[in-house]
Amino acid sequence: MLTIENIEVTYHHTVQALRGLSLEVPDGKIVTLLGTNGAGKTTTLKAASNLLALENGEVGEGRISFNGQSIMSIQPDRLVQQGLFHVREGRRVFTEMTVEDNLIAASYALDQRKVKPDYDKVYDFFPRLKERRRQVAGYLSGGEQQMLAFGRAMIARPELILMDEPSLGLAPKIVEEIFDTIKRLNTEDGTSILLVEQNAGVAFGVADYGYIMESGQIVMEGDVAKLRNDKDIQSFYLGMSDDGSDARQSFRDVKHYKRRKRWLS
Amino acid sequence: MGQIAQYAINGLMSGAIYALIAVGIVSVYKATKVVNFAHGYLIMFGAYFYYTFAVIFPGMDWAPAWLASWQPGWMTEMREGLTMFSPMGAVLDWAANLPRIVFGLAGALVCNAILGRIIERVLMRPLMGQSVFAMIMVTVGLISILSGGAQLIWTADADFVPTIAPNTPLRFEMFGTMIFLFGADLVNMVIALLMFGGIVLWVRYTKGGIAIRATAEDQSTAYSMGISVPKVFSRAWVLASTTGAIAGAILATRNGISPSLGLFGFSVLAIVLMGGLDSYVGVFIAAMSVGVLEAMTQWKMGGDWAEIVPYVTVLVVLIWRPHGLFGQKEVERI
Numbered sequence: 057m058l059t060i061e062n063i064e065v066t067y068h069h070t071v072q073a074l075r076g077l078s079l080e081v082p083d084g085k086i087v088t089l090l091g092t093n094g095a096g097k098t099t100t101l102k103a104a105s106n107l108l109a110l111e112n113g114e115v116g117e118g119r120i121s122f123n124g125q126s127i128m129s130i131q132p133d134r135l136v137q138q139g140l141f142h143v144r145e146g147r148r149v150f151t152e153m154t155v156e157d158n159l160i161a162a163s164y165a166l167d168q169r170k171v172k173p174d175y176d177k178v179y180d181f182f183p184r185l186k187e188r189r190r191q192v193a194g195y196l197s198g199g200e201q202q203m204l205a206f207g208r209a210m211i212a213r214p215e216l217i218l219m220d221e222p223s224l225g226l227a228p229k230i231v232e233e234i235f236d237t238i239k240r241l242n243t244e245d246g247t248s249i250l251l252v253e254q255n256a257g258v259a260f261g262v263a264d265y266g267y268i269m270e271s272g273q274i275v276m277e278g279d280v281a282k283l284r285n286d287k288d289i290q291s292f293y294l295g296m297s298d299d300g301s302d303a304r305q306s307f308r309d310v311k312h313y314k315r316r317k318r319w320l321s
Numbered sequence: 322m323g324q325i326a327q328y329a330i331n332g333l334m335s336g337a338i339y340a341l342i343a344v345g346i347v348s349v350y351k352a353t354k355v356v357n358f359a360h361g362y363l364i365m366f367g368a369y370f371y372y373t374f375a376v377i378f379p380g381m382d383w384a385p386a387w388l389a390s391w392q393p394g395w396m397t398e399m400r401e402g403l404t405m406f407s408p409m410g411a412v413l414d415w416a417a418n419l420p421r422i423v424f425g426l427a428g429a430l431v432c433n434a435i436l437g438r439i440i441e442r443v444l445m446r447p448l449m450g451q452s453v454f455a456m457i458m459v460t461v462g463l464i465s466i467l468s469g470g471a472q473l474i475w476t477a478d479a480d481f482v483p484t485i486a487p488n489t490p491l492r493f494e495m496f497g498t499m500i501f502l503f504g505a506d507l508v509n510m511v512i513a514l515l516m517f518g519g520i521v522l523w524v525r526y527t528k529g530g531i532a533i534r535a536t537a538e539d540q541s542t543a544y545s546m547g548i549s550v551p552k553v554f555s556r557a558w559v560l561a562s563t564t565g566a567i568a569g570a571i572l573a574t575r576n577g578i579s580p581s582l583g584l585f586g587f588s589v590l591a592i593v594l595m596g597g598l599d600s601y602v603g604v605f606i607a608a609m610s611v612g613v614l615e616a617m618t619q620w621k622m623g624g625d626w627a628e629i630v631p632y633v634t635v636l637v638v639l640i641w642r643p644h645g646l647f648g649q650k651e652v653e654r655i
Binding site: 099105107109110111112131132133134136137141142145148150151152153157160161162163164165166208212 | 531532533535538539540541542543544546547550
């Protein structure tokens with residue numbers, strides 16, 4: 057579905073954010089991309105949805121293709137209409153517009169496809185949004201805004217959703233709900249999902265395959281089952297102690313040099 | 322009391338035209354966050370296009386005679402026996418001008434739409450993604466280009482254009498005094514109000530309007546909804562230039578045509594700031610109040626003051642409310 061081959065991205069011609077990153081999202085799968093802050097996860101998604109140019113970013117080398125077609129020369133709005141939808145980091149709902157208008161805005165993704173937007177489906181999925189559909193979106197709670205962001209994605213009927221940290225700033229219970237929704241989008245509609253997360257525990261709960269990235273490169277990949285049993289991932293991302301037990305480890309006990317371990321060294 | 326009504330009506334009539342001019346500035350600002358300083362000159366071009374199609378072209382040798390003055394047999398018959406300055410005579414004068422008025426308005430709309438599109442495509446689009454300030458400076462530069470261009474093409478001589486509606490004097494009684502106004506002014510006001518209302522409804526209730534509002538708030542997210550942001554930009558500019566064409570034509574019928582029409586843009590810019598750059602409602606109220614205030618000052622204090630008092634009021638309002646009367650401060654969750 058989505059193939060990224062060996063791309064390099066620079067911002068303002070000087071700051072290199074990605075150095076030779078490759079990854080692949082197969083049809084109908086959920087793939088997760090994990091990494092620390094500043095590793096380049098969001099940049100990867102923006103490269104795939106062609107939004108980099110708006111922020112003075114540039115894909116220097118490598119290829120990105122969606123459904124076998126290179127995306128480099130396609131305008132971002134056309135890309136959405138072809139079925140690649142990007143749920144941005146921090147939800148980015150239109151705060152001054154009502155919930156309903158937010159959903160109507162997303163129906164532009166259906167232009168030039170003979171599909172009618174299905175608002176009822178979104179409202180069935182998220183009854184909360186139906187109650188608040190005439191309310192200005194800026195006054196929704198964080199969880200509701202995330203629901204709205206998902207609702208917009210559902211209106212657009214994408215084949216692939218790029219999802220940037222859906223758990224950001226949400227309470228654990230809401231995060232659980234949100235990830236149930238992600239699973240449902242995947243199983244019921246067959247939508248492929250590339251999920252960027254900081255919260256490795258919940259991401260592994262829904263994903264089929266995972267990539268770990270650090271300073272602009274993929275340093276590890278594999279099936280989720282395999283990643284979950286990896287010692288380094290357990291200690292860095294899942295917060296488990298070295299012997300694999302669930303006992304929480306205090307940061308004080310971790311030796312400094314160990315916490316700074318590099319994947320490639 | 323009657324005098325007040327007379328001046329209030331005069332004020333509302335010029336206020337409606339201010340509102341029609343303001344709608345162009347607000348639309349461009351809403352969609353692109355650019356304050357278009359050159360809007361007055363866009364209007365001036367609209368006025369000159371109207372002049373070209375309604376006065377210059379019909380006067381050319383190749384133009385058919387009916388375009389310049391339409392005199393079918395039945396009209397000449399009706400004209401017989403009419404006294405000077407009779408209302409019927411004014412209507413007939415207007416009817417004779419009708420072909421060139423329609424031709425002029427159509428020409429002004431089309432040419433100004435093309436002009437707006439060219440400006441957006443050539444000057445604004447390449448600056449997308451740069452700071453908005455760069456685009457605003459471009460509109461400042463555009464002022465010189467447009468005003469110089471107009472003088473090159475049409476020379477700086479003043480001239481007159483046919484009014485859009487029959488200019489019959491109307492008299493009626495209100496609060497015990499006779500009110501006196503011109504039919505053309507009344508029709509101008511109705512046209513301006515209808516256009517203003519139409520645009521406001523369009524932005525608020527249609528899908529196209531939602532695209533404009535979405536782009537206004539967050540360009541890159543609008544892109545990721547499948548909205549073609551460049552298309553929204555050019556749509557906003559075309560909207561501004563076409564409403565500007567009508568406003569320009571109306572101004573030209575009231576004040577005659579000359580390069581100084583462009584200066585109207587600046588006074589309207591003050592009105593727009595007073596109403597709130599992104600609020601149609603606020604701008605409407607501001608335009609109407611400045612119009613009425615101008616008329617009232619003219620009545621009580623004379624023409625010299627009429628140019629100052631309303632804008633001092635604008636200043637005071639801005640000190641009191643920096644975002645303008647109805648300008649949107651950002652929605653924040655507390």
